[in-house]
Amino acid sequence: MTSTEDRLLGPEQVRARVAEQLRRSRERSDALTDAVDDDDLVRQHSKLMSPLVWDLAHIGNQEELWLVRDVGGREPVRGDIDELYDAFQHPRANRPALPLLPPAEARAYVREVRDKVFDVLDRSPLEGRRLVEQGFAFGMIVQHEQQHDETMLATHQLRVGAPVLHAPDPAPATPPARREVLVPAGEFTMGTSTEPWALDNERPAFRTHVDAFFIDTVPVSNGDYLAFIDAGGYDDPRWWSAAGWAHRQRANLAAPRFWSRDGDGWSRTRFGVVEPVPLDEPVVHVCFHEAAAYAAWAGKRLPTEPEWEKAARFDPATGRSRRYPWGDDDPGAEHANLGQRHLRPAPVGAYPKGESPLGVRQLIGDVWEWVDSGFQPYPGFAAFPYREYSEVFFGGDYKMLRGGSFGTDASAVRGTFRNWDHPIRRQIFAGFRCARDATPAEVR
Structure with a gap:
């Protein structure tokens, strides 16, 4: 796919694309739930997360509501469970106490719904x-x-027990020669009005100005972050915002989540495997406050959301915004680490074929990247098809995350995709890269 016109498919092409994506997503859901026994499926592994069996039935319930009942105009499959699987009705911490469908019934339910969806x-x-x-x-x-x-x-990462998920490791990588690149000042097109499956908060496209700035060509690595720890970064309030320092003290933060001291070094737990912290991988499982503190210690800052998107999409040769850093083609294995193909981020500097025109790598996949912007609508925003996807979350203390992780599927991320979470969250596959203002001398 290379242009907006090419992405507008005929009905039969759309049907084929949808069928393939539905099958692929269900294969992944099945793999994640079949990997553990029923006790693990119904157990809550963290109060931050739902039991896996809730997620499974919720997937089926949303599919039933939108595709079976709304698009298909069919009678409900299980109208009696709508309230149980309404994410707004029940906080995650309370879901294990609900009369949830047991694993066998949940699996039968999602299969029945999916059969009806293919008919629709x-x-x-x-x-x-x-x-x-x-x-x-x-x-x-x-x-x-x-x-x-x-x-x-x-949730699998939070689960305690022997490893049940397996995948090959990504290939070694060589970081680019330049540690940072200049993103020129000027307007660019942010968001989209043409991407067929873009969600409402990505719309509409609009022009916005960004001052010149520098951005790192790769995410911050574990080795980089370890230098911050060794320098006493967690014990020095100079590097932390007031809210960040208060949270650091309250939560007793001393390292990324899942890290632990191992003699003179550090180890981490990754999907049940305890291993030395790999210094060349992007740091992951840090909250926004930790990312901002590191950036301040390094003499830099986090990029804003418009800065991140300009670095990812802007092509200075044509002045247009691409779908992805590498162009308009859908992601391939040569472009980015997506879709749980590997159960870890690739080393910094990986995927040179996924590089942006400005020379920035790994903007898509590997780790979600914290950016220093709140969640707000774009000019001309209109909720579609329901307010609860985006509109009810605007404002508050949310911080934005961009680019996806190794656990994000290609169907659920693009150059315009926007994710958000509370700035204290660390269970998500989030890391960051740094930026800094450009001086007048540097932009001459």
Whole structure:
């Protein structure tokens, strides 16, 4: 796919694309839930997360609500469980106490819903309503399932026990020669009005100005971050915001989550495997406050959301914004570490074919990147197809995350995709890269 026109498919092409994406997402959901026994499925491994069996049935319930009932106009499969699987009705900490479907019943339910969805897909004209144009509702559900798959992957990371997930390691990498690159001042197009499956908070496209700045060509590595720890960064309030220092003290933060002292060094636990911290990988499982403190210690800062997106999408040769850093083609294995293909970030400097025109690598995949912006709507925002996806979250203390992680599927991330979370969260696969202002002498 190389242009907006090429991405507008005919109904049969849309049908084929949707069917493939639905099958692929369900294979991943099955793998994540089949990997453990029923006791693990119903157990809450952290109060931050739902039991895996809740996520599974919730995936099916959302699919039923939008595709079976709304798009298909069919009778409910299980109208009696809607309230149980409404994420706004029950905080995650309270979900284990609900009368949830047991594993066998949850699996049967999602299979029945999926059978009906394929029938709806075969019969839908995929036109005449904005909800179904270019298969939007189906794409929304694909992305929803993949987002919950990443959440379930994070639950696996919190799970205690022998490893149950396995994947090959990524290849070694060589970092680029330049540690940082200049992003020129000027306007660029942020967001999208044309991406068929883009969600409402990515829309509409608009022009915005960004001053000249420098951004790191790779994410901050574990080795980089270890220098901050060794320098006493966690014990020096100079590097922390007031809110960050208060949280650091309250939560007794001393290192990224899942790290532990191992003699004179550090080890980490990754999906049940205890291993030495690999110095060349992007740091992961740090909260926004830790990322901002490191950046201040390094004499830099976190990029803003517009800065991150300009570094990822802007092509100075043409002045246009690309879908992805490497261009308009969908992600391939040569571009980015996505889709749980590896159960870890690739070393910094990986995926030179995924580099942006300005020379920035790993903007997509590996680790979600904290940026120093709150969650706000774009000019001209309109909630679609429901307020609860984005609008109810605008404001508050949320900080933005961009780019996806090794656990994010290609269907659920793009150059315009926006993620958000509370600045204290560390269970997500989040890291960061640094930026700094450009001086007048540096932009001449």
